[in-house]
Amino acid sequence: MEKYDPRIDTYIxxxxxxxxxxxxxxxxxxxxxxxxxxxxxxxxxPHFDYKGTVCSMAAFKNxxxxxxxxxxxxxxxxxxxxxxxxxxxxxxGRITSIAGLPDKNIFMTYIQNAVILNKEGIKMDKKPLAPKxxxxxxxYFSNSLAAAPDAQxxxxxxxxxxxxxxxxxxxxxxxxxxxHKRLTTALEWIAEGKSRNWKYQR
Numbered sequence: 001m002e003k004y005d006p007r008i009d010t011y012i013x014x015x016x017x018x019x020x021x022x023x024x025x026x027x028x029x030x031x032x033x034x035x036x037x038x039x040x041x042x043x044x045x046p047h048f049d050y051k052g053t054v055c056s057m058a059a060f061k062n063x064x065x066x067x068x069x070x071x072x073x074x075x076x077x078x079x080x081x082x083x084x085x086x087x088x089x090x091x092x093g094r095i096t097s098i099a100g101l102p103d104k105n106i107f108m109t110y111i112q113n114a115v116i117l118n119k120e121g122i123k124m125d126k127k128p129l130a131p132k133x134x135x136x137x138x139x140y141f142s143n144s145l146a147a148a149p150d151a152q153x154x155x156x157x158x159x160x161x162x163x164x165x166x167x168x169x170x171x172x173x174x175x176x177x178x179x180h181k182r183l184t185t186a187l188e189w190i191a192e193g194k195s196r197n198w199k200y201q202r
Contacts, residue, residue, distance in 0.1 A: 003031070005039035008046045015059035018096065022064045025098050026057050033111035051118040055111065058090075061199065065090035066101075068114045070124055075113060078106050135163055138171060144183060150191040158195070165196035 012023045023046075030037055030048050037050045045058040053069040067090030068074055071081055080102050081091040092101065101107060145152040155163065166186050173179035189198065 003035075003038050005041060005046075007041045008039050011041070011046055011059075015064075016061065019059040019064050022095055022098055022101070023057060023059060025101070026064075026066055029104065029107055030055065030111055033108040034115045037115065050115050051121075054114045054118060056090075063094035063096050065095060066092045068110070070114060070117050070122070073117055073122060073124065074110060078102065080106070080110070135160070135167060137167065141167070141170065141183065144187055145190075148187050148191060151187045154190050154193045158190075162195045166190065169196055 008027070012020055012027075015023060027039075027046070034050055034054070037048050037054060040047050040049060042053075042056070045056060047056040048054050055066065055068045057064065057066045068081070071091045074081065082093050095101060102110070145155055155166075158166075170179060170182045170186060173182055186196075189196070
């Protein structure tokens with residue numbers, strides 16, 4: 001596997017202008033921390049491998065994210081690994097500038113520790129999958145789908161997680177007006193077979 005993957009160059013070039021320096025900075029730090037690391041694209045965003053996946057980064061419309069594959073096994077003396085809902089596919093939260101990243105030496109130490117986990121063959125404990133709870137579909141949503149055959153057809157074909165993303169987005173709206181707007185948008189997207197986060201998928 002090559003150390004540098006040209007697909008990642010393309011990914012960075014196609015990212016939003018604010019995201020490009022962030023992605024370039026992270027990429028450089030990862031290689032400085034572990035010169036033996038190699039790059040690849042998995043699930044349409046950049047990953048860094050050394051005897052298995054070490055970490056990954058991604059760019060979205062308004063933020064970037066960075067995540068360690070074995071974050072739960074990493075020592076976290078500087079308390080930089082977040083576990084709340086705002087982590088956005090990573091443990092460093094929503095990254096909007098290079099200044100939002102940890103100090104260079106601290107960041108590199110975490111990367112090196114992540115590499116050591118793979119070098120020593122330490123594996124994550126496999127957790128049993130939690131049973132899927134039955135999705136509660138509000139009557140107003142069911143009625144709206146029934147009135148839009150194309151949307152209903154696609155929604156029924158969606159996976160459990162795709163359905164759940166739409167339902168949570170709509171039902172968690174703070175006001176009736178916002179809920180109505182989200183429902184209207186959702187019906188348009190679903191009728192086109194689009195998932196809730198289709199804009200961020202590459």
